[in-house]
Amino acid sequence: MSFLDSHLVNAIIFLPLLFAGIAALLPGLEKGQIRVTALVGMLCTLLLTLFLYLRFAPGGPEFQFEYRARWIDSLGISFHTGVDGLAVSLMLLTGFLGPLVVLASWRFIDQRVKEFHLALLLLQTAMLGTFASLDLVLFYIFWEAMLIPMYFIIGIWGSEERQRAAIKFILFTLAGSLLMLVAILTLFFISQPAGARSFDYAQIYNSLIGATRELARCTNSEAPGACASLSPLAINLRTYGPLMFLAFAIAFAVKVPMFPVHTWLPDAHVQAPAAGSIILAGVMLKMGTFGFWRYAIPYFPVAAREYRGLFGALAIVGIVYGALMCLAQRDVKRLIAYSSVSHLGFCMLGMFALTAEGASGSAYQMLNHGVSTGALFLLFGMLYERRHVRLLSDYGGIAKVMPWFSALFLIIAFSSIAVPGTNGFVGEFLVLLGTFKSSLPLLFGVVAATGVVLAAAYMLWMVQRVFFGPLTHPENLKLNDLRARELATALPFIALALGMGLLPQPFLERLAPSSSLFVARASIGMPGSQTSDQEIQIKVLELPSATSSQRAAPPTGDREPMTLPAGKYLVLPNPGQKPR
């Protein structure tokens, strides 16, 4: 791999950090300069990410553009980054949202501009790093690093009850993450023999494959003696596997968010500024689904299958419950937040269907949700900038005074409802097809499909209350339609919503190999799945050899006696000698 290839991902991850450094040096009162710096940084990141995306070869090896360097050898931690199909798509999404978020906050954020943009850039680095890391500790570091800037964004630049929402957000997600940390450490100790332990994603996975097969054979067969001769690793996996899976799953479920750990999301979204909401809905919620896809399910397929019905049911509940919640809301942002819960329910359902269509649909839905819900928050943010109120009853008849804005909002609303021709339809269709094709009961698919009716109901109700009808409030009469900057920010979303709906194949092509490997890994040992170890093993770079500057650790055992410099020393009597 060329120098460019191996360092591209690192460049992408740390470029926002570099620009954060530059922005930190600027004087705090130079708001324009800071904004421009942030925008330039984000744009450069986007360009590099786009370059990465286009260079990613769908038919090539699973993980491309890898980089690995020694970091903390004694603990088995290496700095290992690389991307597969899903990761590169999500990184593109993150890169895409970056500059648009900066543009969206151009006029809205006026206090402490420097700190805000620093937070945005740091957040960008953390998010990109999470997607690209192939080492568990590195993943965890970036994962936790995401929380701090987001906490500040919500807590400082948010609305009336921002502090409470920020604290709720961080404590909720932190609680889940701590469980994940315990699971990571357990995995570290269990999966590999002493002396060869590392936190590397691929190494842990490869060492678990054999044990997983044994365990699958044990749980699938009804013969009494099948579980007698399990290797120690398989025994450990049997006892602790479900617990570790649940630990990972809870951490990611909080992030998704799944019912019933979703209540932080409405508060966080309502109180966050528009930029915060866009990033939160656009990328951070995908961390949860990404975590399931990359870590929770492949590591513990047997446990995942055990809990498949539960999580599938929770996903369905999320779809219907989220939609029903939307119908009861009076606050627009809260409504959009609950619609997120509903959409990501589809995502999780597609994943737990464990079929190729469902997995592809789930991955595609991750991208779709980022675009359409991000756009909803963006557009509503523009309205909020003008009026600073969020209740449905404060609006009404907006289409009369802001026709262009209404048109764009309607297009995005249709994308959210999954009207064919928009991106939402492709994702939802594939998810539903995958659910029907899977071994989950048919009822799951039918209930999930009612989500489309409810989505139309609540979204059009919101559109009606806000945009149509007579103009009831005099304050709404003076609203200006979209400015050039706002139009420039919104158009990429519209273009993607329509483009991804009409030409999804380029995106699906990159996701397809990732989906098929995911399904193969998740169905190890399921009756009817024949995948060899060769197919599902993860092949990554080896650790680079120790360089000359690092001395090998001294062997434990007897040490060489230290030689003291010559000279006179006080001679102590030996123990045991009688004193004179």
Added chain:
Amino acid sequence: MVPIQHYLWLAAVLFCTGMFGVLVRRNALVVFMCIELMLNAANLTFLAFARQRADNLGHVSAFFVIAVAAAEAAIGLAIVIAVFRSRGTLNIDEIRTMKH
């Protein structure tokens, strides 16, 4: 020779007296004195065992303890003086600013 148990009993009595004083007395200076008493009891124990084992290790340890006691007394008395200057009292019961 004096049997070692005498020394140990003496040291124990001194230690308990000192501990009792630390826990009960109200005057900060008296508390310090009792701490010194406890430290000296420890010293006595060290020396007794050193004598019994015919070892120098106990003596060396005693020296350590004396040095540390001296340093601790110096700093402690400095704190007591600072507290007295700001509060006007050395009654421990009245110095409770670390209460919740």
Added chain:
Amino acid sequence: MAFSECLSQASLADCLQRFFATAPVDPAGMAQSLWLIIALPLAGAVVNGVFGKALGRSNTNLIACAAVAGSFLLSVLAFWTLNDPQAVLSSAYRRDPIPYAIGEDFGTWFAAGTFRAGFGLDVDHLSATMLLVVTGVSLLIHIYSTSYMGHDEGYWRYFAYLNLFVAMMLILVMADNLVLLFVGWEGVGLCSYLLIGFWYDDSAKAWAGRKAFVVNRIGDFGFLVGMMLLVLWVGALELQSRGTVAQPSADPWRVALLRSGPLNFRGLEEASRRIAPETSQITGAIPLDATIAQGPLAGFSFGSVLTAILLLFLLGAAGKSAQLPLYVWLPDAMAGPTPVSALIHAATMVTAGVYLFSRVSYLLVLSPTAMAAVALVGALTALWTALIAFAQNDIKKVLAYSTISQLGFMFMAVGLGIFWAAILHLVTHAFFKACLFLGAGSVMHGNAEETDIKKLGGLRKEMPWTWATFLIASIAISGFLIPLSGFFSKDAILHGVHSSALKGYAWVSPTVWEIGLVSAFCTAFYIGRLYLLTFEGKRAPDARVPHAHEADWVMRLPLVILAALSVLGIFYGIPLIHTSAGWETVMENFLSPVFVTARQLTRLFGTVKVEHEGSLLAAWAETWVIALAGGGLAGFLYLKYFPSPHRAPLPAERTVLHWARHKFYVDELYELLIVKPVRLASFVLYKVVDTLLIDTIAVRGTAWVTARLGSLLRYLQTGDTQSYAAVMVLALLGWAAYALFQVLR
């Protein structure tokens, strides 16, 4: 050979026949340019939507009409091309090419796993008929709208939406697979939403649009689930029939399934050919009642799953074509501009359900249960809405209910396997219903937007053109006195229904036929009532304007053309073609290549048995008498209506009228049974589960418990150094005691 050359060698008739049987353009080239038919209105929509306001009224009108006119011309070309013997479609699913069809696969839309949906267009005689109807009627309505919406502010929005609608409908009609059809299906629903709520300042009108979309979505839910089950069904069929074929890999159907996706119409047609009746064993086919062995559908039989799929499709079609129980959106949709009602809710969108069933006719005839359901739904809807139409006073509402009723007729025909009659009625209905709606629009235009027919009257002299065309269209729909196109199409349905019998559901066809006759009577009655109250008699005393003014020529032209087409449509409904099977109507003959497989399967399975009971002439006479009776009763009751009815209504009449006027309270029933419970559920779930249980008790509860625990533990921090020391001493003593204890053991 050139036309002039031909004349020198053969007779005029022969040359004309040869001329029209030769495509003007190369069929292959035509197939590749089919996408233009959709692209033109789509481009028109985008241009008008984005730049319409800047371009000005006349430019917008021109672009919109030109786009649809271009589509119409291309449709005519496509139609013409189909008659060429060289126009064949080589489908990947079959070995032999399909005659009288052209099509092209324009690439993959999306594909995952073993599923694929492509951008493919497929035009056969059925699609070509629909193409002509859609583009032709749309063109006339576009022209009409230029004058009708001449004073509206949002004209550019209107034409953008209208063009978009046409594009979506064309996608629906030309799609070669169910997923692309679904695009058009939802797309027309979307445009319907936009156009019904066009005057969005009015909450009620905007709400009507929303109601239409949501009710349609309920149908779409059924359609979607049906599609999914169909994918599973085809997969199971392929898997289970693999064992009966010698070389599965050489079977083009199986190969194409993997490469081109399972929901292609030609593929589904091939699949239906691989189903055998219960008793016989055909090589390479699976019996209909065979049980599905593996997969999510395991345990069910192929036949029962297919019935379920078709019933779900029925739900979808009921949503789109406004049948029971999902018809409630159509009358409210009259809130939109009248040309919209004419186009969408009379001629094109609502016919999508009928088109869908005609497209999958080969699947429908495999399930007598589904056919019975379709026929019964159609019949009941026809009667129910005809009864509601009796008592409506809004001119557009009467026509709306009339549309639903006529669609019921089409469903009746489809349900009993007489697809060509349904399509014929679809075409004639498009003409006369559009004419009626446009006429209503003209009436509204000339009477200051008055829609209450009780406040109209005597327009015969004041609006002669509107009167004449409305009269012709009314006669066409009711079949009163002069049999025009509607008479023949409706009678084709009734005669066909009467002489068919469904297997296992023998009671269905007589029931449906009788209901059909009663509905025909009602049709004549309410149309007669509508016509008489609007145009005859004296002007109502509380009319808005003293004198109505006739519409301008731009609005009159489409009316005239549509009225003419309502008359000319006769020729499609009269048996003029003699074939080996007897005398066939032109439409039946024209559509026969499309329904070949359906006919074969019907014969093979014996789903529908045709028993000719009585001659065609007798059936015509019967229907004519019924129409005469209905029209006569209307005339008797309403001819002398204004200034006041000649007798007061009886109490029984009054209650019936009351119920009918309030649409039998169906909307209120739905509100009570569905809307309110969903709202209540959502409210309760929000307040109880989310806010109370999860947020307050679980989340804030955890925080509260933590805080209280902290307060309790704080009491350890006494600030008293000596108590800290005491604790240390106690711990030390405890440890010493433990160590001592361990040593002494």
